[in-house]
Amino acid sequence: MPTDGALPPAALTSVGERGLGFYVHVPFCAVRCGYCDFNTYTASELGPPGLVGASQDTYAEAAAGEVELARRVLGDVGRPVDTVFFGGGTPTLLPADHLVRVLDRIDREFGLAPGIEVTTECNPDTVSRRELDTLRQGGFTRISFGMQSSVPHVLRVLDRTHDPDRVPGVVAEARAAGFDQVSLDLIYGTPGESRDDWLRTLEAALACDPDHVSAYALIVEEGTALARRVARGEVPAPDDDDLADKYASADEELSRAGLSWYELSNWARDDAAQCRHNLLYWRGGDWWGVGPGAHSHVGGVRWWNAKHPTAWAARLGSGGSPAVGRELLDPETRRVERILLETRLVEGLPVSVLDDHGRSQLVGLRSRGLVGPDRDHVVLTPRGRLLADAVVRDLVA
Numbered sequence: 001m002p003t004d005g006a007l008p009p010a011a012l013t014s015v016g017e018r019g020l021g022f023y024v025h026v027p028f029c030a031v032r033c034g035y036c037d038f039n040t041y042t043a044s045e046l047g048p049p050g051l052v053g054a055s056q057d058t059y060a061e062a063a064a065g066e067v068e069l070a071r072r073v074l075g076d077v078g079r080p081v082d083t084v085f086f087g088g089g090t091p092t093l094l095p096a097d098h099l100v101r102v103l104d105r106i107d108r109e110f111g112l113a114p115g116i117e118v119t120t121e122c123n124p125d126t127v128s129r130r131e132l133d134t135l136r137q138g139g140f141t142r143i144s145f146g147m148q149s150s151v152p153h154v155l156r157v158l159d160r161t162h163d164p165d166r167v168p169g170v171v172a173e174a175r176a177a178g179f180d181q182v183s184l185d186l187i188y189g190t191p192g193e194s195r196d197d198w199l200r201t202l203e204a205a206l207a208c209d210p211d212h213v214s215a216y217a218l219i220v221e222e223g224t225a226l227a228r229r230v231a232r233g234e235v236p237a238p239d240d241d242d243l244a245d246k247y248a249s250a251d252e253e254l255s256r257a258g259l260s261w262y263e264l265s266n267w268a269r270d271d272a273a274q275c276r277h278n279l280l281y282w283r284g285g286d287w288w289g290v291g292p293g294a295h296s297h298v299g300g301v302r303w304w305n306a307k308h309p310t311a312w313a314a315r316l317g318s319g320g321s322p323a324v325g326r327e328l329l330d331p332e333t334r335r336v337e338r339i340l341l342e343t344r345l346v347e348g349l350p351v352s353v354l355d356d357h358g359r360s361q362l363v364g365l366r367s368r369g370l371v372g373p374d375r376d377h378v379v380l381t382p383r384g385r386l387l388a389d390a391v392v393r394d395l396v397a
Contacts, residue, residue: 001303001321001323001324001325001326002321003320003321004072004073004320004321005069005072005073005320005321005323006073007073007074007298007299007301008299008301008328010299010300011298011299011300011301012074012075012298012299013299014299015074015077015078015286015298015299016077016078016079016082016285016286018280018283018284018285018286019082019083019279019280019283019285019286020077020079020080020081020082020110020285020286020287021081021082021083021084021085021277021280021285021286021287021288022067022070022081022083022084022085022106022287022288022289022290023084023085023087023277023287023288023289023290023294023296024063024084024085024086024087024091024102024290024291024294025039025087025088025089025289025290025291025292025293025294026059026086026087026088026089026090026091026093026094026099026291027039027040027041027088027089027291027292027293027309028040028041028042028056028059028088028089028090028093028094029041029042029088029089029090029093030042030090030093030123030126030161031159031161032159032225033158033159033160034157034158034159034224034225034226034229035158035159035187035190035218035219035220035221035224035225035226036221036224037221037222037223037224038088038089039089039292039293039307040088040089040090041089041309056093056094058313059094059098059309060094060098060099060101060102061101062312062313062316062317063102063105063290063291064101064102064105065316065317066290066291066316066322067102067105067106067109067290068105068109069316069321070109070110070288070290071109071110073321074288074298077110079113080110080111080112080113080116081106081107081110081111081112081113081116082113082116082117082276082280082285083116083117083118083119083276083277083280084103084106084112084116084117084118084119084277085118085119085120085277085278086099086102086119086120086121087121088121090121090122090123090126091120091121091122092120092121092122092123092126092127092131093126095131096127096130096131096132096134096135096138097134097138099120099135099138099140100134100135100138100139100140102290103118103138103139103140104138104139107139112139116139116141117141117142117181117275117276117277118139118140118141118142119140119141119142119143119144119183119275119277120135120140120142120143120144121144121146121185122143122144122145122146122170123145123146123162124145124146124147124162124163124166124167124170125161125162125163125166127170128173129173129176129177132173132174132177132179133177135177136177136178136179140179141179141180141181142179142180142181142182142183142275143174143179143181143182143183144183144184144185144212144214145167145170145171145174145182145183145184145185146160146162146185147164147167147184147185147186147201147204147205148160148185148186148187149164149186149187149190149193149197149201150164150167150200150201150203150204150205151164151193151197151200151201152164153192153197154190154192154193154197154201157190157191157192157193157226157235158187158190158226159225164204167184167204167208168204168207168208171184171208171209171210181211181212181272181273182208182210182211182212183210183211183212183213183214183275184205184208184210184212184213184214185213185214185216186201186202186205186213186214186215186216186250187215187216187217187218188201188215188216188217188218188243188246188247188250189217189218189238189239189242189243189246190218190238191230191235191236191237191238192235195245195246195249198246198249198250199249199253202249202250202253202254203253206253206254206257210259210269211268211269211273212259212266212267212268212269212273212274212275213254213259213266213267214265214266214267215247215250215254215265215266215267216265217238217243217246217247217265218238218243219238220237220238244386247385247386248382248386250267251267251382251385254267255267260346261346261385262274262345262346263278263279263282263344263345263346264344264380264385264388266278279345281341282341282342282344282345283341283342283345284334284337284338284341285297286298286299289304289305291305291312292305292306292307292308292309292311292312292322293305293306293307293312296323300328300329300334301326301327301328301329302326302327302329303323303325303326303327304323304324304325304326305322305323305324306322306323306324335353335355336396338353339353339354339358339392339395339396340392340396343378343380343388343391343392343395344380344388346379347377347379348371348372348374348377348378348379348380349377349378350376350377350378351375351376351377351378352376354378354395357397358395358396361394361395362378364394365378365384365391365394369381369383369384370383370384370387370390370391371384371391378391378395
């Protein structure tokens with residue numbers, strides 16, 4: 001990666017034609033959850049207070065510095081930013097006005113599009129009504145609460161520390177603060193979670209009347225505390241049949257409540273409630289990832305930042321790019337990635353994207369009931385959604 005972060009001229013010719021977004025990674029967590037392999041750090045892992053980049057007090061200004069770098073690298077984009085997403089970690093461990101400060105810097109450098117979607121992830125126990133008011137008044141429009149489960153013993157296995165009874169209250173506070181969209185994130189397949197536990201979680205989530213629900217199967221990631229517990233035989237690994245049954249239950253219950261699937265793991269009340277930032281990823285748009293370990297994509301160039309907060313901040317502080325590597329995606333790689341991503345969407349993948357091999361697989365996939373009869377798009381059936389990875393393998397193998 002060039003030390004100044006410069007991109008090839010060809011990558012800059014069409015910036016934003018398929019959307020332009022910012023992802024802001026906030027790497028701080030109060031507790032490291034046993035299943036999580038994201039680039040996150042607790043206070044005890046980051047060294048002494050006040051360390052640049054590792055300090056919650058100084059993080060927003062360092063992040064704003066990377067936004068300024070993005071302006072220098074991208075030049076005159078000629079269009080404002082469509083979506084901003086603050087993820088983590090736990091973004092709301094930072095003071096709300098610090099998050100607003102980073103958003104203001106994006107606005108100052110690039111401008112925010114009319115009707116922009118600005119999301120922050122949030123643990124239910126890390127935000128007050130006053131902070132929600134600050135976020136909303138500062139331009140945030142959407143909030144995604146990490147509910148995960150409503151069952152205490154399931155939360156304990158996941159090392160989640162929030163009180164499940166707090167979720168309805170914090171959702172109501174977000175509504176009162178004026179948030180346009182409220183989303184809940186759920187996880188199914190946790191060791192020890194029964195079918196009744198999962199149905200109880202779905203019922204509790206729907207009682208909050210969310211605009212959007214994400215429901216993800218638990219994946220035991222290598223190197224996590226949960227993976228070590230599974231390896232020692234302390235808890236069982238997730239069971240594929242159990243995961244499939246719980247996905248089907250989620251789709252049934254969410255659909256009955258008026259939420260429709262638009263991506264394999266995501267359901268929304270209507271088109272306006274779909275997460276536009278994630279759709280930017282799935283449809284191959286351009287985004288700049290701010291923060292340690294954040295990934296970016298612009299015009300067929302993908303790059304990633306130094307993972308540790310102090311290393312990331314040191315690179316920025318020296319006037320250079322915090323990126324430590326990049327790859328230039330050739331047309332075939334971009335085509336295959338488009339198949340991987342757009343097959344997951346409710347509108348499906350245009351058949352024109354497939355090569356001769358991929359098109360030759362469609363008759364078999366249709367006969368097996370995995371894709372629908374649409375001749376112009378590859379659209380997964382309910383059974384195909386359960387076997388989406390296998391469908392994609394057939395299309396690209």
